[in-house]
Amino acid sequence: MSRPNSSSLGDAATDEVWLRDLSLIKTSYGQLVYLAGLLDPNTGRYVHYGCTPGSSETEANRVLRRCHEVVFREWISYPLGRKMTDVQTYISGIPQVNEIELIDAWLRLTPYKNLVPASIQGPERQKHVSDFEAILGLLRNVYGVASPD
Numbered sequence: 001m002s003r004p005n006s007s008s009l010g011d012a013a014t015d016e017v018w019l020r021d022l023s024l025i026k027t028s029y030g031q032l033v034y035l036a037g038l039l040d041p042n043t044g045r046y047v048h049y050g051c052t053p054g055s056s057e058t059e060a061n062r063v064l065r066r067c068h069e070v071v072f073r074e075w076i077s078y079p080l081g082r083k084m085t086d087v088q089t090y091i092s093g094i095p096q097v098n099e100i101e102l103i104d105a106w107l108r109l110t111p112y113k114n115l116v117p118a119s120i121q122g123p124e125r126q127k128h129v130s131d132f133e134a135i136l137g138l139l140r141n142v143y144g145v146a147s148p149d
Contacts, residue, residue, distance in 0.1 A: 021034065021048075022034070022035075022067070022071070026089065026093065027086045027087075027089050027090040027093070028071065028074060028075045028078070028086050029075070029083070029086050029087050029090045030090045030093070031071045032068075032071060032072060032075055032115040033090075033115065035064065035067060035068040035071060036068070036114055036115045038064055038068075039068075039118075044118065045057075045061045046060065046061045046064035046065055046068070047060070047061075048060050048064055065117065065119070068117045069117045069119060069120065072115070072116060072117050072120060072124075072128075073120075073124070075128075076124050076127055076128055076131075080131055080134060080135070083131060083132075083135060084135050084138060084139075087135055087139070088139075091139075099143045100143050100144065100145050103136065103139050103140055103143050103145045104145050104146075106136055106139075107136055107140065107145070112128070112129070112132040112136075113129060115128070116128055116129075
């Protein structure tokens with residue numbers, strides 16, 4: 001995974017957030033999960049409780065929104081095989097996970113649809129969904145998951 005450079009993200013605050021949090025996450029899919037989890041669905045704003053004192057909530061929201069967009073665009077540019085490997089690495093990094101239950105939950109609940117930044121519409125959004133559904137089909141076969149219907 002390549003790390004976005006500071007010019008693609010913004011200022012030093014972005015670098016701080018990137019270095020402190022995202023660099024600890026070894027997969028692009030994991031980074032998407034993390035960043036999407038910082039989005040408050042009630043306000044549409046990103047919230048990061050680890051921001052440095054004195055940094056404004058508006059600045060944190062802007063930085064995290066932009067970071068989410070950059071990570072998503074990087075993810076969407078990967079070929080399907082790389083995405084599959086990345087997702088498998090993500091799964092293997094979850095402690096004490098039952099892969100069959102995890103894949104079954106992903107098939108039923110479609111959490112991957114919530115990983116797309118709100119600013120991303122149209123073909124990029126559709127590509128993410130269709131690619132992830134293809135990955136889920138492969139994972140279903142790999143782990144022997146029965147159809148959720």
